[in-house]
Amino acid sequence: MAAEQAKVDPMHQFAIEPLFGSAHWEIAGYNIAFTNSVLWMVISAVALWIFVAGGMKRELVPGRWQMAVESFTGFIDDLLEANVGKEGKKYVPYIFSLFMFILFANVLGLVPLPLAMAGIHPFTTTSHFTLTGVLAIISFLIVLVVGFWKHKLHFFSLFVPHGTPLPMIPMIFVIELVSFLVRPFSLGLRLFVAMMAGHVLLEVLASFVIDASNAGAGYGLLIGIPSFVLMLAICALELLVAAIQAYVFALLSSLYINDAENLH
Template identity: 55%
Template sequence: MAGDINPMEQFEVGHLVDLKLFGYDVSFTNSALFMVVVFVLLAGFMAGGMKRQLIPGRWQAAAEGAVSFIDSMVNVNIGSGGKKFAPYIFSLFFFILFANLVGILPLAILPGLHTFAVTSHITVTAVLAFFSFGIVLLVGFWKHGLKFFSLFVPHGAPWPLLIVIVPVELISFLVRPFSLGLRLFVAMTAGHILLEVFGSFAVQGLNAGFDGSPVGFLVWFCSFAMIIGVSALELLVCAIQAYVFALLTSLYLHDAVHLH
C-alpha cells in the first residue's frame, strides 16, 4: 500500500551479483559489499597511519593511539600472556566500530544510495560472538586441559552448594556467546528502526504542512529534532557497543588464560 512505513526494509539483504558455486548460492550481496567497504576503510586507516615518522602527523598519531588503546585494554583485562591476543581484539573492536559508523552514514540523501548496517544482522554478530567464544574454549583447553572445567567451581565454595553452583556457572558460561551477539544486534537494529520511523514522520509531516495543515509542520519539527537526538545517541552507541564487545571478549580470554 502506497505510503506505508516499513522500517525493516533497510535490513533486507539483496543480491548485487548472482553467483552459484557447486550448487550453492554464493551471490555477492549488499551486506558483503559493506563488509568490503569496512575492510577497505580500516586497511586504509592503518596503512595511512603506519608511516613511522619520528614526529608523527595526525593520521599516524590516531593510528598509534588506536593501537595503544587496545594494548591498554589487553594488559588491564587479560594480564600476563594476553599480548598475543591484541591483534584479534584490535581487529574485532575496529571492525565493529567502522561497521557501526558506516551503517549510519546519511548516504540516502543521494539518489540511488543507501547504507547497510552489517552489525544489525544477527548472522554477522553471531559469527563474531561464536568465533570469539571458540577462541576462548580453544585457549582454555589448550592451556589447562581438563582443568579448564575448574572455571565452573568457585574457589572456596562449600561442597554441598556445588550441586547448585556448578550448573549455574556452566549455564552462565554457555550463554556468553548468545548475549554477546544479541547485545550488538539489538542495539544497532533498534537505533536504525527509530531513525527510519522518525524520518518517515518528518517527511509525511512536511508534506502535510505544505498541503495546508499547520500541525504537519509541528510534526516535522518534532520528528526532525528526534532524528538529531537519536543520531547523536547512535554515534555514542556505535562506539560503546564496539568497546563492550571487545572488553567482554578480553575478559572471557582472561578466564581462559588464568582461570580463577
C-alpha cells in the first residue's frame, strides 16, 4: 500500500510553540515559556535598535545609513505635522517606533533567513491579533490619556459633532461612542488579517508546486511552474503590503491622536 502523501497545512505556520519546552515556565499558574513569537518580536526590536543606532552618528556628510534613518524620521515627522499639526512633534518617537517595528516584523516574517538549520523558521508576529491588538490598545490609551488630560470632560464633545440637532444628540452620541470604542479592534484586525491572508495564500501556492512536482512532469509544467511564478509575484506584493500596512497603522494612530489633541 502506497504511503499516504504528506499534506501541507497552511495554518501550521501561525502555530505558537515554546522553544525550550513549557515545563517549569510558570508564574502564578500562567505559562511564560519563551516562544517563537516572542523570539521574532525580540529579533524585530533588536533589528530596529541596530538600524536606529547605526544612523545616529550625526556626521557632517551623512552616509547612506544615516540618510535612511533621517529619511524615515522625516517621513513620520511630516505625517504627524500633516495630520496633527505642530502638536504632533512630541509623538514622533512613538509613531516612528510603531511604524518601524511593524515594518521590521512584517518584512522579517517574509525573508527566508538562514536559521532553519538551528530549528528556527521565519515567523510573522503581526499575523497574530494578540500583538496587533496590544499595539492598537497602546495607541488607543494614548488617545484617552491625552484627550482627558488636555480637555477634561469636554473630551466627550468629540462624540457630538458640531451642529447636531438637539433631539438627535443622544442617538448620535451613542453611535459615535461605539464607533470610537471599536477603533482599537478595527486597527489591530486590519493588520492581522492582511498579514495572515498573504501568508496563507503563499503556503497554498507552495503546496500546489510541491504536489504538482510529485505528480509528474506534466503536472509540474502545467500547474507547478505557473504556481511558482505566481508565488514570486505575490512575494513581491507581500513586501509592498508589509510597508503599506505599517504606514496605515501609523497613519490611523496619528489621526486618532489628532482627535485627542484637536477636538472638532
